[in-house]
Amino acid sequence: MSNQETTVVAKILAKPSQKELVRFQLLKLVEETRTEEGCILYDLHQDSKNENLFLFYEKWASHDLWQDHIKAKPLKRFRKATKGAIEEIIVNELAHIK
Amino acid sequence: MSNQETTVVAKILAKPSQKELVRFQLLKLVEETRTEEGCILYDLHQDSKNENLFLFYEKWASHDLWQDHIKAKPLKRFRKATKGAIEEIIVNELAHIK
Numbered sequence: 001m002s003n004q005e006t007t008v009v010a011k012i013l014a015k016p017s018q019k020e021l022v023r024f025q026l027l028k029l030v031e032e033t034r035t036e037e038g039c040i041l042y043d044l045h046q047d048s049k050n051e052n053l054f055l056f057y058e059k060w061a062s063h064d065l066w067q068d069h070i071k072a073k074p075l076k077r078f079r080k081a082t083k084g085a086i087e088e089i090i091v092n093e094l095a096h097i098k
Numbered sequence: 099m100s101n102q103e104t105t106v107v108a109k110i111l112a113k114p115s116q117k118e119l120v121r122f123q124l125l126k127l128v129e130e131t132r133t134e135e136g137c138i139l140y141d142l143h144q145d146s147k148n149e150n151l152f153l154f155y156e157k158w159a160s161h162d163l164w165q166d167h168i169k170a171k172p173l174k175r176f177r178k179a180t181k182g183a184i185e186e187i188i189v190n191e192l193a194h195i196k
Contacts, residue, residue: 006146007143007155009107009143009153009155023195026196027195027196030196043194043196044194044195044196045105045107045192045193045194045195046192046193046195047190047191047192047193048104048191048192048193049191053190055107055190055192057105057107057155092145092151092153093145093146093147094143094144094145094146094153095143095144095145095146096141096142096143097121097125097142097143097144098125098128098141098142
């Protein structure tokens, strides 16, 4: 499992009053994350009906490299910069089956 | 909006006792949907920690063609074949922002 490509979907729900701050920090996070080892795809979306809801569709070269990303500086910086601005984050690690 | 490419994420949570039936029907749905007009991407995943949870990452040529897919025969057939077997479906239409 650890050496296989892994897909991740992360939903980020911003507090309504903080959505611009969260969006700005997410855009910054995309730039930084794409330079990380093992990052194949890191695409940021915003829900068409709920502007507070953002979603990443990510592909990583392995589960372990994805875990490295979670511990790396850019995500730590993002968490610090958006402290108190996020309502909820839901992360799903997925296997591509077809 | 209607003529722009649209991204969709659909989460399908199967009832635990019905996950094999739902998986089988989802695999069938993939084959059929990929032949539909406007279908750019229709990728099926299964959650690594929760085998009852499936997720589609979809790209459609326009919002309207995605709507056509929702009304088309393959999805109707899928709904009929999985009646009573699904706990919850959550669909998000998204704009790709970066």
